[in-house]
Amino acid sequence: MDLGYGFGLALEPHNLLWCFVGVLVGNLIGVLPGTGALTAISMLLPLTYPMQPVPAILMLAGIFYGSQYGGAIGAILLNLPSHPPHAITCLDGYPMTRKGKGGTALGLTMLSSFFAASFGILVMVFASPLLVSVAFKFGPTELFSIMLLGLVAGATMSRGSPIKGFGMTVIGLLLSTVGTDVQTGQQRFTFGIAELSDGMELVSIAMGVFGIADFLRHVNRMKHVSSLRAVKLSDMRPSKTEVREAFFPMLRGTLVGTLFGAMPGTGPTITTFIAYALEQKVSRTPEKFGTGMIAGVAAPEAASHSKTQVDFIPTMSLGIPGDAVMALLLGALLIHGIQPGPRLLTEHPDIFWGLIASFWVGNIMLIVLNVPMIGIWVKLLQVPYRFLFPSAVFFIAIGAYSVNNDVFAIYEVLAFGIFGAIFMALDFPIAPILLGYVLGPMVEENFRRAMLLSRGDLTVFARHPISGTILAVIAILLMAQSYFAIRARFGSGSRLPAPPTDVVA
Template sequence: MDVLHNLLTGFGTALIWQNLLLALVGVTIGTMVGVLPGLGPATTVALLLPVTYVFDPIGAFVLFAGIYYGGMYGGSTTAILLNIPGETASVPTTLEGHPMALKGRGGAALATAAIGSFVAGTISTVGITFLAPWMAELGKLIQPAEYFAIMVLAFVTVTSLVGDSVVKGLATLFLGLSIGLIGIDNLTGQPRYTFGVAELYDGMELVALAVGLFAVAEALYSVSRMRHHPRQVVPQAGKVWMTRDEWRRSWKPWLRGTAIGLPIGSLPAGGAEIPTFLSYNLERRLAKRREEFGHGAIEGVAGPEAANNAAFSGTLAPLLTLGIPTSATAGVLLIAFQIYNLQPGPLLFDEEPALVWTLIASLYIGNVMLLALNLPLVKVWVKLLAVPQSLLTAGILVFATLGVYAISQNVVDVAFAFAFGGLGFMLRRSGYPVAPMVLGAVLGPLLETQFRRAMSFAEGDWTVLLTRPISATILVLAAALLVVPAILRRRRRTTVPIGQ
């Protein structure tokens, strides 16, 4: 009853017209910025921190919450229509969303992404409201060995994204892991793979990597085929809405994606990349029409987008209850708390109940605003596909350059983005997938850190990975996912039908 009373009190403050206006401005800015490659919610919140000095803390965090959710919604738009993920967590969405757009079902893909994000955001916000203390306690039980096992599972599942070519998936995965090792070694302080370039001491800028491999590579690929193989985009098929069959195929992935994204996003070092890839893999394995995957299966959009939104929402639980940021945006929000002389943690609910519960209430309101804002825009966004290919390619390169430069104001990162664009173009022409490469680069440093911590706690005994029940179970599952499909494929090839 105390939770409901506090939540109602929070709604009373959040529904004041000034806070409603700030929420609307936040979701609008977040959606617009989410559409631009490279400019995610973390960058937007950081840029607006000085502007919010004139606001009271409640108004500032209502605005930040709107930007936070709006950025998640906007990232799926370019992923679906232009094959350019706004953030690395949107990479799985490109695998099915863009083929749907090319087949004339871009409107349905955008609709299932928006509705799935709304469903996941609402359910995960309810989870934050009632389960945040319990989720925080669960996060305390997860040790480095379990984190390492979870990341190994994510790496194994990514091999299923490339069909039968496990070797190609593993090749690009290890290439991404190598990129993730670039920079100063946190343990020894020695530079690794920097080749004397000072800009690499802090590691490779992941935005430059993602924008290069997708935005720049997509532009180069389009230019290479423009004369002899122009892009064939099927006009919008039927109405710009989901059919009854697409509704039926989407609602279960929405719920499954939420169930995957919320708990993983709530764990320290959880992030949104792992649950989105896990959700895509799960939907591919459970799909009745498995042959559609890779060619525009709506389940491959609905599940990852729900997992993405739920994971981002889940990051607020450890931030508010433990003061632990589990994503870049959560880290910027922690800085915002400190600017207002507030310390997130267990005492925050007692010392600043008005702020906490107004923030949670604003998440519900922002979710509704985003659904009302984005569904009518589906018809507008779909028209991007009608833009002439030459203009669209030029626009992609311009926004990609601006997006990368806005992150660090460093021309070197822009050069790296175009270098990765050339690499992504060659990989695409050779039939190698780039999604495992992105996942390896993003999670590689975390994998190394958690492995070292596990070895430090166990005094160098690597068997700790197998003696802890949770980590052992996850590693066995990862091994089964890697070995069992290979065995089944071999059996199908060697089995001779009776009578032949």
């Protein structure tokens, strides 16, 4: 019944149109190296301000999972890992292309992606409503603890050193305190700058640390993509033998992505690498990986897409972003006056069920789009960066200015861009900044409420059963991260190739 209500919303003409715009733009952005879902959502977020919440979220979600489809095209056909999750796909995808099986690799990728996305959607349908039964047991004490779990998970599970992740999270929390305190009316950390009295704009931070920073780091990239033989529709139809060979890797990759999708703070990059490593372990011919193995393409792509869909469970149902993109989508919900969390399913069923139904509609759209347009996407890869980057920066400046028609927002974007480029060059993870900024106000608000209700008794967080359990999980997470850090420092390194470090997962 609820899912039928969602399909009724998703298939309304205006919602269907914005879903199509989202998956089309996401697919295009996913193909282009150096850009991604974060950049695209940051640029288009101001466009959603005058829109109703449902079409706005459908479009932004379409950009997210649409970019996952597009990223595989460059990885398989041209050995260009447009985004970190697809770096592992290059290892076997491009060798398949060199053997004349590039179309087959793309066909299997689409099959794996749709299967994994459908499984992830079903997990959302059955898992998320279970939280409704406990929704009203979440008071300020429990909400503070669960937000704290999101911050710790995002800081410790991000790429690189957990200490650096904590540092970036604290910077994000500090940025969230800039502006006027809603309870006292006092201005905090504005340094006499009137434009900061309302706080810093989420769009400016996201565009700066992800968009401008990435452009600054790759501004000297002038590589031109070589020509490629056209991929025909008949090339993309895998044989029955190839489908049977891909089935179990696709299933295992889907389960890996689903497992990690339910864990806040994990990104899709580590998911794809784990799925690939698992296939090497269970394969009878692990030495052939890297020479064009079907399992080396099907498993990581399935993991990436199931992870993408299941990522919405902690974001929508608990208010805990799974990664930086989810944090940005969480911010978009807050901008539209919608509070993610356990009560979302009862207070805004149109958002939740409309979004779930749009996933199936959007994934079917992506299959229809990709089959005839592969050649066009490949041609777009040949656009010189000296044209691509200035155009993107121009649209970022327009997007920042359009939020409040204020030139100061452009200066904010530039400042955060320089800041982000410096810390990326120093190998600091950038995603925790956005996580801290988005969750900061909610952490502060619920902490204050809990303190008022308990008359300043800090032990209230341990005495409440749900809150105490979450704090125990946080402690276990910190101990586990400490153990792995010590083991990595003094133990032997892994043979699995490291994820790329030039782009944030």
